[in-house]
Amino acid sequence: MIRKVKGTRDILPPDSRLWAGVEAEALRIFSSFGYDEIRLPVLEPTDLFVRSVGEGTDIVSKEMYTFSDPKGRSLTLRPEGTAGVARAYIENGLGQRPQPLRLAYMGPMFRYEKMQRGRYRQFSQIGIELLGSSTPEADVEVILALHTFLAVLGFDDLVIVLNNLGDPEDRQRYIALLKKELAPHRERLCGDCQRRWDENPLRILDCKVPSCREIVEDTTPVAEAASAESRAHVDAVELELADLGITVRRAPRLVRGLDYYLRTVFEVISPELGENTVLCGGGRYDRLIADLGGPQVPGIGFAIGEDRLIEVLPAAARDRFLGERAVVLLPVAEGAAAVALGLARDLALAGIRAEVEVTGRSLRAGLKWAAKLGARAVVILGEDELAAGEAALRHMDAGEQERVPLERLREALVP
Numbered sequence: 001m002i003r004k005v006k007g008t009r010d011i012l013p014p015d016s017r018l019w020a021g022v023e024a025e026a027l028r029i030f031s032s033f034g035y036d037e038i039r040l041p042v043l044e045p046t047d048l049f050v051r052s053v054g055e056g057t058d059i060v061s062k063e064m065y066t067f068s069d070p071k072g073r074s075l076t077l078r079p080e081g082t083a084g085v086a087r088a089y090i091e092n093g094l095g096q097r098p099q100p101l102r103l104a105y106m107g108p109m110f111r112y113e114k115m116q117r118g119r120y121r122q123f124s125q126i127g128i129e130l131l132g133s134s135t136p137e138a139d140v141e142v143i144l145a146l147h148t149f150l151a152v153l154g155f156d157d158l159v160i161v162l163n164n165l166g167d168p169e170d171r172q173r174y175i176a177l178l179k180k181e182l183a184p185h186r187e188r189l190c191g192d193c194q195r196r197w198d199e200n201p202l203r204i205l206d207c208k209v210p211s212c213r214e215i216v217e218d219t220t221p222v223a224e225a226a227s228a229e230s231r232a233h234v235d236a237v238e239l240e241l242a243d244l245g246i247t248v249r250r251a252p253r254l255v256r257g258l259d260y261y262l263r264t265v266f267e268v269i270s271p272e273l274g275e276n277t278v279l280c281g282g283g284r285y286d287r288l289i290a291d292l293g294g295p296q297v298p299g300i301g302f303a304i305g306e307d308r309l310i311e312v313l314p315a316a317a318r319d320r321f322l323g324e325r326a327v328v329l330l331p332v333a334e335g336a337a338a339v340a341l342g343l344a345r346d347l348a349l350a351g352i353r354a355e356v357e358v359t360g361r362s363l364r365a366g367l368k369w370a371a372k373l374g375a376r377a378v379v380i381l382g383e384d385e386l387a388a389g390e391a392a393l394r395h396m397d398a399g400e401q402e403r404v405p406l407e408r409l410r411e412a413l414v415p
């Protein structure tokens with residue numbers, strides 16, 4: 001037997017309905033805030049991620065699915081969506097459109113990560129990006145859209161953590177300070193952190209190894225190195241969110257695993273998943289598009305981990321997306337199958353979910369099958385019924401049965 005690639009998943013029915021429901025809701029809410037969907041390639045030039053996410057990040061240094069195409073070009077299965085959005089912005093001259101530009105996206109991302117609960121090698125993100133505004137209000141809007149979407153899904157226990165990474169100049173100063181503070185403990189850092197020391201010292205702050213965490217606890221938080229201007233920006237974001245009834249928790253040590261961020265960064269944590277399995281991450285990236293050779297256009301956005309979101313989806317949304325239980329159409333007389341199929345069409349056009357028995361089961365076997373499917377009703381088309389232009393309608397939960405004229409069936413089946 002050929003098995004799926006480790007870290008990938010088959011999303012089977014009925015779970016696939018949850019995915020479709022979440023995605024439709026995301027598009028609905030985000031488009032209400034003005035975010036239209038952009039659909040981008042899964043395959044991008046490797047260089048795009050090296051130059052945006054950053055060479056020293058875990059993602060680029062060890063998690064990318066990179067390969068050469070037959071012409072020897074280095075390609076990578078996208079590990080995230082922001083870099084592709086930035087590339088598309090530049091390549092399609094999206095700066096010519098009215099600014100700011102609001103874009104939403106969703107789809108599979110790939111990272112060669114160690115497998116654990118909520119962590120996959122192919123996973124899906126749902127994200128939005130707001131390009132062309134550097135005001136705190138842009139940050140507030142993006143977080144408001146996120147909060148609104150999560151609230152519509154029924155989440156009420158999520159925590160938004162917020163930090164200020166400062167501007168790149170602040171970061172340079174901070175990295176020098178951090179190295180000075182860590183230097184006496186350098187030997188005690190784990191192997192990964194030894195490597196991070198030169199490549200990406202900020203990542204040491206994010207190390208999960210307990211001995212590294214202990215050492216890091218005594219260092220100056222990154223937020224304290226932020227310039228006055230950057231502080232004013234992030235403080236304004238926090239205040240304006242509070243005015244909208246959205247409280248955030250400051251996390252002065254939060255750093256994110258991608259190099260393009262500055263100033264505002266945030267994550268959404270679910271008590272159910274725990275702090276190590278973040279539901280959503282985002283932040284501001286005012287230099288990314290320019291760094292990729294485009295115009296000086298600021299941006300902010302986030303991406304939700306859809307796999308994780310669905311794992312903790314509140315029951316009400318779950319029920320809503322799973323949708324109505326099917327009606328089974330059970331033809332058990334000569335010529336009844338055609339009647340059943342015609343009815344299925346009428347019901348489909350009326351938006352009523354109905355499944356026809358097409359394998360030739362008997363009445364008894366057909367009822368058993370319908371019960372296994374969890375059908376809410378069975379429409380039995382037997383000889384007597386058809387002769388009278390009727391069907392026997394069996395309500396499965398109540399265990400009751402009635403005769404209904406065929407032309408009234410649709411009415412009788414509206415849930």
Ligand code: HAM
Pocket residue numbers: 079080081082083111113118119120121122123124125127128129257258278279280281282283284300301302303304305306307308
């Ligand atoms: P990120 O924090 O790397 O940010 O990923 C965002 C979310 O994707 C995470 O919070 C998590 O829920 C989900 N995720 C990441 N890796 C995995 C995995 N291996 N398995 C399951 N879920 C995962 C970004 O990707 C940025 N592009 C977000 C952004 C958009 N920033 C600005 N705009």
